[in-house]
Amino acid sequence: MSTPSEPGHDGSEPGLRAIVGERRHLTNVAYRLLGSLAEAEDAVQETYARWYAMPRRSQEAVESPGAWLTTVAGRICLDLLGSARVRRERYVGEWVPEPLPDRAEWIGGPVGGGGTEPADPADRVTLDESVSMAFLVVLETMTPAERVAFVLHDVFRYSFAEVAEIVGRTPAACRQLASSARRRVRAAGATAVPAAGQAGLVRSFKEAWEARDIKSLVDLLDPDATMVADGGGLVGAALRPVEGSERIAQYLIHIADRAPGLTLLERTVNGRPGLVAQFGGVTVTVAAFGLADGRVTRIWAVRNPEKLRPWVGNGDRTDG
Template identity: 40%
Template sequence: MTTDDDFLAERFEAHRPHLRAVAHRMLGSSAEAEDAVQEAWFRLSRSGAAGIDNLGGWLTTVVGRVCLDLLRSRGSRAERPLDAVGPEPADTAGPEQDALLADSVGVALLVVLEALTPAERLAFVLHDLFGVSFEEIAAVVGRTPAAARQLASRARRRVRGAEPAGGDPARQRAVVDAFLAAAREGDFDALVEVLDPDVVARTEAGITTGALAVAKGASGFAALARLSRPALVDGRPGLATLVDGRLDRVLGFTVVRDRIAVVDIITDPGRLASLDVRLV
């Protein structure tokens, strides 16, 4: 016989993968991400779901609040910044296990996010990567929605302007060219190779995360890829798709450590008109 507690646990488990993804991008550590998700469960089990209209949204903001407290605590204890290798490997782990752990964290995206303050990081991750409203983010960071919007905007500028190790423009251009060649051929494996394991692709319609999912989408881009040309998009490497001589869409890339960490896909005419797009 299923009890109320069992039903609540089942509902929570349905949200666990999403919550783990949020916490992982916030904290850069699998172990700490699991702790943050477990804390969200403790709070839910104590309070119950009565009166919660949107359980997924409630849990996301709770995890965000827990992660923000952890990030601020790190700073107050003057701990080292988030590193790109994630959780410490077990004593028995060898080089192969180390590499798998690093890939699971999403090295490139974490390197980019290191440049942000805890509040900026939370606003950027929750809004840009997971679509949480600024009203909800404001409640987490203790600021107004307008201030939360400014946090995300400032974080966005820092992410786009970040040049971690391996930020040579020629090398970044080569990575984007490799992406274009693979997309034109519909070469799934080559696309996965050039993408960071935790790559984020953002469109006006939504967000896709993970190399396999992004590569799947890009492999269906072959026809438009043949109409695309290398470009600089607001000064960073990108692609411009021209249809009948008209700018149809633009892809802007954030390249970190020779992998694509973020892809911004812009198709809205108003946004396209605001971009500085220069064909290479």
């Protein structure tokens, strides 16, 4: 694999510092594979549990602990992706990947299924184009094997021979999987789009929503725009996508009328300009946007509180 770790020299464990140092890389891989920070942390925790469960002699026999950890994490994620499809078929309403705040806004939360700790950005996810909401949504349309092959090869630059060790197929088969996944990305138009101007468009959208200006909202939305809300059955949310600029604008005005105390904040969501809605200082919705040709084409509104734990407490910060 492409993440070699040097043997340790402290006499305690082979490459202890290097092994611990792999956590950020593993979390980055697992989040892109699973679309859920909570599941990614669980997968990484399980990976480390398997490492520490090995006898010392077996650990010392591993030529590259970093490569071993990535292989095991990848296989765990592959298994989880298979079971996730079944779980999401039973999910109430639409399922949207878990949104991530800007690195400066991480709030402490359960780490790896354990106790609550202060969040350490070094252990979290690098925010780049491969975690934009549009990109993650396309990843959800792939088969588990396609997703693993594509993410590891195209995003993390592993060779197909290395990917084959994780997926359990030949390098040639993994090449085909990645090629198929690439076609899905191109067909969805989810390739990288320059961020210039996006913040201004989101700000205009926020101001029109706050003003309950339905005409301005319609003008800012693409006529064929789609809004998807994820409440997970735990809070109120549209169970099906809301389609068309007129219907979306009316839906947003309806929400504003029903929650007069709602506060909208401009925030970075998965590395792109987005909005956070708070009620009584508590984050209740995180919205990511798909933008094209100066208009909003997609809105992904996450309301499921289980997916908002990294955002709890962000109300302490005010916009300057």
